Amino acid sequence: MKRIIKCRANCCYYSKPIFMNEANLQIRLLGGHAIQHDGKNITLDLPHKGRALLVYLLLTKRVHTRKQIAKLLWPHVDPDKALRSLRVLLNALRNKHHLTPFIKTDRVDIEIDGINEIWCDVLDFRTYTGTKSNNDDFDRNTLQKGIDFYLGKFMLGFDATDTPFDDWLFQQQIALEETAVHGLVDLIEQFDVENNPRAAIEYAYRLVEIDPWREASYRRLMWVLARSDRADAALFAYENCCQILHQELAVLPEQETVLLAEQIRQEKIAVVQVEPSPPLPVNSDVPFLAPAVRGPFVGREQVMDRLETVLSEKDGRSRTCLTGMGGIGKTMIALQLAHKLKIHFPDGVLWADAAQQEPLTIVDRWATAYGYDLHHVKNERERLIALRSIFAEKQALIVVDDVSSAAAVRPLLPEDGQCKLLFTSRSEDVARLLDAQSVRVDGLSEANGRSLLSHFVPSKRASQEPQAFADICDLLHHLPLAIVIAGNYLLERQHMRLSDFVGQLETATQKLDIKNANRQVRASFNVSWESLHPEEKEWFRLLGVFNGRHFSTEAFAAVAELDVFAAEAQLQNLVQLSLLNRVENGRFRQHPLLAEFSNEKLPVKDASYMRMINHYCQFAIEQQSNYKRLQPEWENFNASINIAFHQHQWSIVLQLSRVLQPAWFARGRYTDARHAFVDASKAAMYLEDGTAVAEIYFNWGQACLEQSDYQKAKEQLTSSLELYREEDNQIGLGNVNYELSRLAINNDKYDEAENFLAISRNVREKINDVNGVAVILYQQARIYYRQGQYNKAEDFCNNALLVHEQNQNSLGKVHTLRLLVNVMARLGDYKASRRFAEEALMLAKVIDDRGEIGMAYYGLAIACRYHNEIDQALEYADRGLEILKLIGDVHSQALILYQKCLIYKLANEFDLALAVANEALLHFQRLKDQFSEAITIGHMGDCFSALGQQTIGCEKWNAALRIAETLQNKQFTQALKNRLADCA
Secondary structure (H helix, E strand, C coil), rough: CCCCCCCCCCCCCCCCCHHHHHCCEEECCCCCEEECCCCCECCCCHHHCCCCCHHHHHHHCCCCEEEHHHHHCCCCCHHHHHHHHHHHHHHHHHHHCCCCHHHHECCCCCCCCCCCCCEEHHHHCCCCCCCCCCCCCHHHHHHHHHCCCCCEEECCCCCCCCHHHHHHHHHHEEEEEEHHHHHHHHHHHHHCCCCCHHHCCEEEEHHHHCCEEEEEEEHHHHHHHHHHHCCHHHHHHHHHHHHHHHHHCCCCCHHHHHHHHHHHHCCCCCCCCCCCCCCCCCCCCCCCCCCCCCCCCCCHHHHHHHHHHHHHHCCCCCEEEEEEECCCHHHHHHHHHHHHHHHCCCCCCEECCCCCHHHHHHHHHHHHCCEEEHHHCHHHHHHHHHHHHCCCCCCCCEEEECCCCCCHHHHHCCCCCCCCCEEECCCCCHHHHHHEEEEECCHHHHHHHHHHHHHCCHEEEHHHHHHHHHHHHHCCCCCCCHHHHHHHHCCCCCCCCCCHHHHHHHHHCCCCCCCCCCHHHHHHHHHHHCCCCCHHHHHHHHHHHHCCEEEEEHHHHHHHCCHHHHHHHHHHHHCCCCCEEHHHCCCCEEHHHHHHHHHHHCCCCHHHHHHHHHHHHHHHCCCCCCCHHHHHHHHHHHHHHHHHHHHCCHHHHHHHHHHHHHHHCCCCCCHHHHHHHHHHHHHHHHHHCCCHHHHHHHHHHHHHCCCCCCHHHHHHHHHHHHHHHHHHHHHCCCCCEEEEHHHHHCCHHHHHHHHHHHHHHHHHHHHHHHHHHHHHHHHHHHHHHHHHHHHHHHHHHHHHHHHHHCCCCCHEEEEEEEHHHHHHHHHHHHHHHHHHHHHHHHHHHHCCHHHHHHHHHHHHHHHHCCCCCCHHHHHHHHHHHHHHHHHCCCCHHHHHHHHHHHHHHHHHCHHHHHHHHHHHHHHHHCCHHHHHHHHHHHHCCCCCCCCCCHHHHHHHHHHHHHHHHHHHCHHHHHHHHHHHHCCE
């Protein structure tokens, strides 16, 4: 029988928590302090005492007099002066930082306001750990939710104010920590009663982490580990307990702890027999993107054991972050876990290097691993949505290494599903911002540090100088990277005395700034650096041009002015010295710390930078249409443009931007293009090349348009238009006016669009650009279709079709045929609609364009719906949907889902219609397609009305009407008003 546990935590403030994504002001206080307003982090912008005031008012939740607050924050100054300081602070919070809705004041009192617009982790923590049911009890799931909010001490890292606020803060820290401790104990005991000690292990580790000096916490950890048949891990926890008690408190463990350890040694603790899940069969088609494990790995039993439990248990946390200083071994732990746990993840293991791989590169790599080609998707937001849709159906381990910016990584992460995420980062803040449980990684223990060094220094050599052997590890603070560098140094010098190496380390350490957190790694590196041959120093120094990015042997050969074979040999030598890592596909990359050292050794304007830039420029020219060859080098191209710009190499900036622009657009890398165009436009201005400036603005505007950044697109295209007018560049004017017409169509400004198209058509007819004229005819047909002028739309489509046929433009013909499917259906000529749909499908298959094949099935579904062929229409819709999912075209998927809604609606299957309409609506809202959103909501209103739920139907029609009026769509607006007439 399930036991309901009673919580010993404090009572809560609110009976119903406020969801974080619904709040305008978000305040995180457990494990640090961070304040976000309207999605922007304003923590450091706020005055120090302003943060204190906001937190105090929120958590005390009562009215305070101004005098009380002034005395709290300015106790050492004259009361009148303190009140003036408070007025100044309040004025800054209200006016400068726009927090007026959250602070209520009058001449006497002050209190928090707008509580329904504020989310705070402390409030949710108290709510979930203190909510009582009718029986004064609550279940385990509620308590787990609350405990998950406790990421560390209250306002950790907040500088003291030397005021009574510090005393209040300290009291809160104690109270909240006690609440967390009691909650963790309750969870551990509950799982133990349920004979599920494995589930308790994560919470037992957290208990020890929060309260490392309380023996009872260690006993609970030892107990659940032993009950889970992990006696070795339990005894390791006991040894750790003894060491901490001795070092920190100078006491021996209690008799109860000693007795428990002895029982574990004698195997007297009853092990809970859990029916193990059979290992999943290893499938060669399942992606495994983690790098190969290289080099020795020792120790880390406690961290590995804890993370294995969390990551392999279905009910464990979905997000975990390894945190610690550089060189501490976070990546190696993540690698070990990835290789060890892959059998637990039927959909494989994904890996990304957040420090050097741009988000779009990661998206493409992960999607490709599952057989999806997202390059057809031009909109970056849509591509990210497609990736998350893939993850929703997967059970994979996703590892993101070396995260420095949570904002850059967050869009890549699944929003739901069964994937587990493991991050590594030097920053605790990153873990909090990613809503991940932080697991701190410290240096190796003395024994494990020496064990790691023994992989390089044989036992015979170590036994001859045992003190020096120990001193090496102590001087390097048992940091894995430092020990590996030192070990490889000694491995190359078999006859060197260890005591001499100790002397070198001591000298190197003394020369370093004591505040440098990585001084042990630096000391180890500096000794190795000084011993390198002059040529080896040069090769290592030259790695600085890559700044930690992946690179090929050919690239290094160009930088080092070596032939490829000599370059390969020198790189391999650096790999053997642990100064460089060999990664996938024969490429190389330095550890971020070593990349910093290389960069420091290389002058900013060293000639090697130009050799790197010239290499990538030539590579881009030679491979500009070979996207597979370009794929690994995107980050290097971006770096080359940026470095060339800062070295005033204006011509190279322009050349690289021009060469890469078609590839950027073809592969949907519009963000890369936009960043490059910033530098390229300035470079063109420095060269006083007006034509180049106009061309860049034009391309820049196109990139913005593809990303639906319409305001920026208008700015760039208008600037391009003005420059082309000054130069009387007719081709340029024709191109810009065409793009401006697309912009106007997307904004439902059809009169503007027609004017732009007329100008563009006039130019293209003058220069005899027949294909260009056909494209304009197609766009004009689209405008007439949207305006409900179907006869005109048919005429323009037929004219466009004739031109495409004459010029054998198959893709243009497919587009036009698909539009004709809708046009003819609207005109009631269903046979013609069906004929055009079949012709579009046949042609799409000939040109082998998966996106067009998917949309051709969409056209057939429309034609069959108008023919009242329900089953056939649904079959075509599902075929198209399957294809479009594989290429990640979310917008087109949404269109087919909308079409399925209409098919079900026609068949009077209104519940099914509402189900697919909700799916389509979610996509349209994410993509900010308001026109499609409004139409979908309108049809949902029809379905509710047909089901007899008239009130809900009217609500939907009203919601659709508000959007339609915003878009100034008169025809749709009137249709909705006609429906709403029945609601009165």
